[in-house]
Amino acid sequence: MNTFNDEKPRVIMTEHKIVNNNPTAPTVLDDQFDVKKFKKIFRIVIVRYENNEMEFDMIGIHPFLANTFRRLIISDVPSMAIEKVHILNNTSIIQDEVLAHRLGLIPLRADPRLFEYKADWSTPPNEKDTLEFELKIKCSNNKDSSKKESSRAEDIYKNPNVYSKHIKWVPIGNQKKKFKDVEVGPIHPDILISKMRPGHELDLKLFAVKSNGKDHAKFSPVATAFYRLLPEIKIVKPVEGEAAYRLQQCFSPGVIGVRSEGDKKLAVVKDARYDTSSRNIFRYDDLKDAVVMSKIQDHFIFTIESVGAMQPDVIFKEAITLLKEKCLSLLNELNS
Numbered sequence: 557m558n559t560f561n562d563e564k565p566r567v568i569m570t571e572h573k574i575v576n577n578n579p580t581a582p583t584v585l586d587d588q589f590d591v592k593k594f595k596k597i598f599r600i601v602i603v604r605y606e607n608n609e610m611e612f613d614m615i616g617i618h619p620f621l622a623n624t625f626r627r628l629i630i631s632d633v634p635s636m637a638i639e640k641v642h643i644l645n646n647t648s649i650i651q652d653e654v655l656a657h658r659l660g661l662i663p664l665r666a667d668p669r670l671f672e673y674k675a676d677w678s679t680p681p682n683e684k685d686t687l688e689f690e691l692k693i694k695c696s697n698n699k700d701s702s703k704k705e706s707s708r709a710e711d712i713y714k715n716p717n718v719y720s721k722h723i724k725w726v727p728i729g730n731q732k733k734k735f736k737d738v739e740v741g742p743i744h745p746d747i748l749i750s751k752m753r754p755g756h757e758l759d760l761k762l763f764a765v766k767s768n769g770k771d772h773a774k775f776s777p778v779a780t781a782f783y784r785l786l787p788e789i790k791i792v793k794p795v796e797g798e799a800a801y802r803l804q805q806c807f808s809p810g811v812i813g814v815r816s817e818g819d820k821k822l823a824v825v826k827d828a829r830y831d832t833s834s835r836n837i838f839r840y841d842d843l844k845d846a847v848v849m850s851k852i853q854d855h856f857i858f859t860i861e862s863v864g865a866m867q868p869d870v871i872f873k874e875a876i877t878l879l880k881e882k883c884l885s886l887l888n889e890l891n892s
Contacts, residue, residue, distance in 0.1 A: 566853060568849070568850045599613075599615040600612055600613065603857075605869075609859070609860070610869060613856065614858050619853075625879070628878050628879060629777070629871055629872065630778060631770045633769075636687060636766055637661075637774040638660045642763075646758055647756050648757075658750075659691075659760075659762060661774050663865060665739060665740060665865055666739070667739075667865065671686075673766050683729030683734075685765060686763055686764065687728075687763070688725075688728055691762065693752075695754055695757070697754050709753075718752060719748060725737050743864040776863075778862055781859070785852060785856060786829065786851065786856070786857055788852060789847060789850075790850075792847065795823040800822060801814060801821070802843065810826060811827060833849065
């Protein structure tokens, strides 16, 4: 059933399958990619930007391009992370390998665009490709504590917890002139690395380099990057009274509202954007024909959650730059 008048490329969600709404409509999803058509209909609309998270709409784009950007962001855009750990002393209960792995996963604030890839580990670290840190900490009894009767580790011991704030930057070459401590160290100061007790000690040298998510997940600049198609909901026949509230419960909060019209309570579509397409409506025989659920095929809701080294918009621009470089590289190979 086609209940939509415009020619947007949609898929209709029925109880057990998905039906193409208008397979003959001319869209960017055609088999033959047309650059002129793409330029005409493609748009990006930023919907939400909060701290390190950005949500935006990519309109008029083919699924292969949307997925290309997602993969580039996760696997190809580089970041800085701890790669080598020299353990001079570790008397804590955490094994050396586990400790090194935990340290590698601590996100660093360093901007990867200011560093080069380290090509050879046989050469000593230099100011252009490496950041060096140290972690020296020892746990002991707190003889000066005024809380003698306390059983809290923080009161009776010194340094019972090792946090990311205890990692100290050791500048190489002229790095001290180029950076400040807060510009290259851990993003979050309260990441717990280890718990210690009297007699436990850590003495480590840490080396951070530039790489990308294809090498290891710790080098990915995002916590996650994902997209979904824009949902669209249309109520095709009035739903009143108790049924209106039942319809509201079938969808995610905020998707369906109940409006008063005189003595009647009518269900209305409030905001279909955040519908999760649960299809709960098909549990009720009196409601399943009252609503048509669809998704716009060329309208992607894209979300980027940065770990903090680079802002989400910068990460997306870096992904675009990488895609251009890959395309130019392919063209050069074909031409040669």
